[in-house]
Amino acid sequence: MAVAAPALERTTTAAPSKDLLVEMFTVMTRARKLDERCWLLHRQGKIAFHISGMGHEAAQVAVAFAMRRGHDLLHPYYRDLSMVIALGMTPRDILLGVFGRQGDPSSGGRQMPEHYSYRPGNVFSVSSPVTTQVPQAAGMALAEKLRGGDRVAVTCLGEGSTSQGDFHEALCWAGVHKLPLVVVVENNEYAISVPMHMQMAVSRVSDRAAAYGVRGVTVDGLDVAATYAAAKEAVDLARSGGGTTLLEARVARLTPHSSDDDDSTYRKPEDKAALKTQDPVPPFRAKLIAEGVLTEAQAKEIEDRALAEVDEAQRFAESAPFPPAEWGAGPVFCE
Amino acid sequence: MTEKTLIEGIREALDEEMARDASIFITGEDVGPRGGVFRATIGLFAKYGPSRIIDSPLAESSIVAIGIGAAMNGMRPVCEIQFADFIHPAYNQIVNEAARMYYRTGGACPVPMVIRTPYGGGIGGGLYHSQSIEATFAHVPGLKVAVPSNPYDAKGLLKSAIRDDNPVLFLEPKKGYRLIKGEIPEGDYTVPLGAAKVTREGADITVYAYGIMHFYCQQAADEVAKDGVGVELVDLRTLNPLDTNTVLESFKKTGKALIVYEDNRFLGYGAEIAALLADEAFHYMDAPIRRLTGPDVPAVPYSHALQDWFMPNPQKIAEAMRKLAAY
Numbered sequence A: 001m002a003v004a005a006p007a008l009e010r011t012t013t014a015a016p017s018k019d020l021l022v023e024m025f026t027v028m029t030r031a032r033k034l035d036e037r038c039w040l041l042h043r044q045g046k047i048a049f050h051i052s053g054m055g056h057e058a059a060q061v062a063v064a065f066a067m068r069r070g071h072d073l074l075h076p077y078y079r080d081l082s083m084v085i086a087l088g089m090t091p092r093d094i095l096l097g098v099f100g101r102q103g104d105p106s107s108g109g110r111q112m113p114e115h116y117s118y119r120p121g122n123v124f125s126v127s128s129p130v131t132t133q134v135p136q137a138a139g140m141a142l143a144e145k146l147r148g149g150d151r152v153a154v155t156c157l158g159e160g161s162t163s164q165g166d167f168h169e170a171l172c173w174a175g176v177h178k179l180p181l182v183v184v185v186e187n188n189e190y191a192i193s194v195p196m197h198m199q200m201a202v203s204r205v206s207d208r209a210a211a212y213g214v215r216g217v218t219v220d221g222l223d224v225a226a227t228y229a230a231a232k233e234a235v236d237l238a239r240s241g242g243g244t245t246l247l248e249a250r251v252a253r254l255t256p257h258s259s260d261d262d263d264s265t266y267r268k269p270e271d272k273a274a275l276k277t278q279d280p281v282p283p284f285r286a287k288l289i290a291e292g293v294l295t296e297a298q299a300k301e302i303e304d305r306a307l308a309e310v311d312e313a314q315r316f317a318e319s320a321p322f323p324p325a326e327w328g329a330g331p332v333f334c335e
Numbered sequence B: 001m002t003e004k005t006l007i008e009g010i011r012e013a014l015d016e017e018m019a020r021d022a023s024i025f026i027t028g029e030d031v032g033p034r035g036g037v038f039r040a041t042i043g044l045f046a047k048y049g050p051s052r053i054i055d056s057p058l059a060e061s062s063i064v065a066i067g068i069g070a071a072m073n074g075m076r077p078v079c080e081i082q083f084a085d086f087i088h089p090a091y092n093q094i095v096n097e098a099a100r101m102y103y104r105t106g107g108a109c110p111v112p113m114v115i116r117t118p119y120g121g122g123i124g125g126g127l128y129h130s131q132s133i134e135a136t137f138a139h140v141p142g143l144k145v146a147v148p149s150n151p152y153d154a155k156g157l158l159k160s161a162i163r164d165d166n167p168v169l170f171l172e173p174k175k176g177y178r179l180i181k182g183e184i185p186e187g188d189y190t191v192p193l194g195a196a197k198v199t200r201e202g203a204d205i206t207v208y209a210y211g212i213m214h215f216y217c218q219q220a221a222d223e224v225a226k227d228g229v230g231v232e233l234v235d236l237r238t239l240n241p242l243d244t245n246t247v248l249e250s251f252k253k254t255g256k257a258l259i260v261y262e263d264n265r266f267l268g269y270g271a272e273i274a275a276l277l278a279d280e281a282f283h284y285m286d287a288p289i290r291r292l293t294g295p296d297v298p299a300v301p302y303s304h305a306l307q308d309w310f311m312p313n314p315q316k317i318a319e320a321m322r323k324l325a326a327y
Helices: A018-043 A057-066 A081-086 A091-098 A133-146 A165-176 A205-212 A224-239 A269-278 A281-290 A296-319 B006-020 B044-048 B060-072 B088-104 B134-138 B151-163 B212-225 B244-254 B269-280 B304-310 B314-326
Strands: A073-075 A153-158 A181-187 A215-220 A245-250 B003-005 B024-028 B053-055 B076-080 B114-119 B144-146 B168-173 B181-183 B197-200 B205-209 B231-235 B238-240 B257-264 B290-294
Touching: A018 A057, A018 A081, A018 A091, A018 A281, A018 A296, A057 A081, A057 A153, A057 A181, A057 A224, A057 A245, A057 A281, A073 A133, A081 A091, A091 A296, A133 A153, A133 A165, A133 A181, A133 B060, A133 B088, A165 A181, A165 A205, A165 B060, A165 B088, A181 A205, A181 A224, A205 A215, A205 A245, A215 A224, A224 A245, A281 A296, B003 B006, B006 B024, B006 B044, B006 B151, B006 B168, B024 B060, B044 B053, B060 B076, B060 B088, B088 B114, B114 B151, B134 B144, B134 B238, B134 B257, B134 B269, B144 B151, B151 B168, B151 B181, B197 B212, B197 B244, B205 B212, B205 B244, B205 B314, B212 B231, B212 B257, B212 B314, B231 B244, B244 B269, B257 B269, B257 B314, B269 B290, B290 B314
Parallel strands: A073 A153, A153 A181, A181 A245, A215 A245, B024 B053, B024 B076, B076 B114, B114 B168, B144 B168, B205 B231, B205 B257, B257 B290
Antiparallel strands: B003 B181, B144 B238, B197 B231
């Protein structure tokens, strides 16, 4: 008994420029090549763990590019590879973390892969217990409001994470204080193995927004243009005192939950086969070519360059030193 | 100097620090116009307004999480959890988030915040308005835990906690809010975190305590002094990081240790003190290390008779002191 697919909204028509579209495609491509490489490295036994963002790329670049990058604040979750790349993390940064090497900007090899933190890009640290970032992002937004700043806090989570109390508590604050906050739910309909209809009895996460007095919007997260328009409106509203938007992007999880999961134990073969039609990257590529934003040769060049960057980053990360043992010991306190 | 209560020390620290630093704000349940259920923040709403004294939704996890997020975005929040008994929904945010953030970001992301909460029994609060939570939280690396035992320390320690760049859990002995009085000098001063204090010198036994138990130990020490028992009293003041030097030096002088706390006995704070003494001062030991504690039942029962049974008090402490001195 699947939850009925909702009608999707397109709330505004804010459209990215051609240059921005090319940059978005570049980020998506880089993220996809990195993601594929991490799966490969895991299957080769070179890394202990990978958690993937494949299928979420379109929604993530759309949201990231709707932000003032480097100025606004992002409190992401573990699938947000495209988003953190859009905010400045490089393939080297990502693979240093994946290999647990010295120089990993997220944690210096202390956290598992994909637990991003990147202060230069205002990317705040990913935790493993889900949803803790959402009320923290509300706190960031509150701080911004208290001192009259103009930065918007954006936070991301999966639809399963909306079952946590922290989601509810955060949105209470967001509504009461009209916080400059955008809560992005990347709804891929699975929380590891548990389908959306076992998580909630509403067909859209965004329906819950009314209960908190915030805006609720659902978009097709496989569609860059639609998601960008909705995210831009949400970010602009937040910045101009219009309060919080609960933005639900309907996406597809093209992979198992993580490198330790086997989704054939809970997804039917035909459903898995159908996922191929939900990959957001090929249609975006085709659209850019059809609209004359890119030529086939230019698209290929971007892909080749991304692959070369990933190759180089892997060589760099694999030959980087491990952190020294004393790095395990601390510092625990800020002195 | 005039005599003031412990809670006045708390309030003075909050007031003076907020006047000094515009990045400080207070949030928690009923902290606004009501001034807190114990009146710790009374007058501050009128003085600093609704953008710096913020009544929170009734949701403890978010009170801490809002503080963490604000702290990571340049503020110095002081979060109030109305009773320590209600802190448990915020455990994840305190332990997994606030305490680990600095370490997990390789030092890129300090979380300068204070979580104030009244703790402890003796006020007829029953199971859920009497709990002692210090052992649970002092166990956590990355979280400082402080407990004042008198008005002077309440003000000075809280100022240090607010100025510290780490998350600090500030446990306030609620039974002592108005019971414990003392002098508070005018103007700014601090009491450092991580420094215990010998508050009474004696040659026969060392007694370690904090919060209201330290207050009771002072009374008990006066009592047993009449029988010629010399008690050296150490007020721990900060439970994490522990001032091991002061703890050890006093024990080396007396060779006998009693640790008094109202938290449950099993795996309580006294076990760590006992282990430290056994590890580092074994050759000075003249008697078994003793603990006088609350019993291992879920919490302080409500009925006056049962509460009295649960709580260590000056009489029980004096008896334990005499026994140890006689060993």
